[in-house]
Amino acid sequence: MYYIDKSEKSSYDKFRTYKIKKGDTLASVARDLGIEADELRWYHNMYCEIPDLIEADFKGYLEFLILAPEKPIDAPKEEIEKKLQKVSLASIYKLPFIAEKINKEYKVQYTTVVGDEVDTLETEVSVKWLASDKNNFHLFEINRGVIYINNAIPDTVMDELAAKTAEVIYPLKIVVDESGKWVDIYNYDEIERRWKDTKNAILDYYEGEVTDNYIEHTEYALESAETLLKSLASDYFLRTFFNGIHVGYTSRYTFQNEVFFPLEKDEESKFEVEQKIDPVLDESNLVRVEQQGDYVDSGSEASFGFEPWKGKFKALYLLDEHSYCIEKINLECNIEYDEIIKVIIQIESFKKEETQI
Structure with missing residues (x-):
């Protein structure tokens, strides 16, 4: 395993990255780095370009894996605070909706997984x-x-x-x-x-x-x-873009919430999540809003003697620090029935090139 110099990187030069070698898999790299594979994929997918999304495993052409920044150990508290820019909220800790x-314009990709069947829509x-x-x-x-x-x-x-x-x-x-x-x-x-x-x-x-x-x-x-x-x-x-995240938060920038999401067509799945705003801007000076929690089983299966269904919901919204407009969304949710049902949604803003006459 090795990390790359800035000179080798392209659009990922502001991130800590791992250079993928021949034979690497998501599981093997996660094991070597001591990080859960789901967490490794989740962080990469938050910041990568849409073609570089990791689904079940690395795509054959993928060169770099984006890693979460290392936490400073010995840096003085004052020095760390100087580098952090606080998120500015309205009164009652409300996230403004302007x-x-x-x-x-947004590029959009949906990946649906039902058992071993994987389909991608762009x-x-x-x-x-x-x-x-x-x-x-x-x-x-x-x-x-x-x-x-x-x-x-x-x-x-x-x-x-x-x-x-x-x-x-x-x-x-x-x-x-x-x-x-x-x-x-x-x-x-x-x-x-x-x-x-x-x-x-x-x-x-x-x-x-x-x-x-x-x-x-x-x-x-x-x-x-x-x-x-x-x-x-x-x-x-x-449902993902207009999700109602621009609400009042507590003084701890967080609250408990219920999220309903159509994981299956015409079926609303319920998740109990913690919804929070990172109080400081991220590496790209964007506001981070996260939703993370568990599927709430209706209890109907348990009444017939089956194990309760389980599932996870994770969503990250990256917003412009001035306009609070959505720049990027990464959402993953799943339910484990007899076979897993999962959806990965990535939405990313872009500017169309103007055609010159």
């Missing part, structure tokens, strides 16, 4: 603030780009139909409350009108049982604003 500052999403009202509700427009599944554009009939749905849903306008939590859909009537035109185009081009089932399912979801809201409740981006 909606009008949000106009960003896309780009834009988030733009449009307006706010006197009650501190905010209107946002969400747009989504092309979806890639396992590095390829989907080409089955069902996938093509799903892409047509995206054309109907987006641009999506949503209502967000003062804590940054998504609470409603604003442009249902507009979406319904788009569906009428899209449905006719689908019927002109596609036919068969798959198409009929797809249209039936879509029309059920679009039956009313309430049914559409329920259908979109399983959207990983909306």
Whole structure:
């Protein structure tokens, strides 16, 4: 094992890193470093670029593993405090939500694991603030780009139909409350009108049982604003990004919270978590907001003599120190049924290069 000099590093030069050697695995490196493999992967995934995410193990092209900084042992307390910049919060320790500052593009990657089956979905999403009202509700427009599944554009009939749905849903306008939590859909009537035109185009081009089932399912979801809201409740981006983290914390920058997350489609899993803000900025001068806790079993399985289900929830939000806008999110949650069900979500802001004419 060895660490690399700054001259060898690229975009990771501000981090402590480990250079991956031939034959290294996540488990072997974790063993050599004396760190749990999950913790090693978690810290790397918090700060790496999306293509470098560690899922089950290292990707073949991965060169560097990002490590947590070493804790200083002998440095004087005064010297350490000089290097630390405190996070500035509003009154009652509230994390500010400055909606009008949000106009960003994000790279998004979801990795779902069901037993031995692993699938990765990648896309780009834009988030733009449009307006706010006197009650501190905010209107946002969400747009989504092309979806890639396992590095390829989907080409089955069902996938093509799903892409047509995206054309109907987006641009999506949503209502967000003062804590940054998504609470409603604003442009249902507009979406319904788009569906009428899209449905006719689908019927002109596609036919068969798959198409009929797809249209039936879509029309059920679009039956009313309430049914559409329920259908979109399983959207990983909306639930992760607009998670309501901009609330009041205690003087210890932490509190106990309940988080509901759609780990399975149309199923809400409950987790009891500790939600906290790191009182100092991280190495990149970003605000760290963490949620970490355990799955709460409903007890229904135990009543039939089965062992209670277990699971974990971990989420890290990295925010700009001035605007408190989200720069990056890393979320992992799982439930251990007969086989493990797990999702890893990474959302990272980026700037699109302007095309020169």
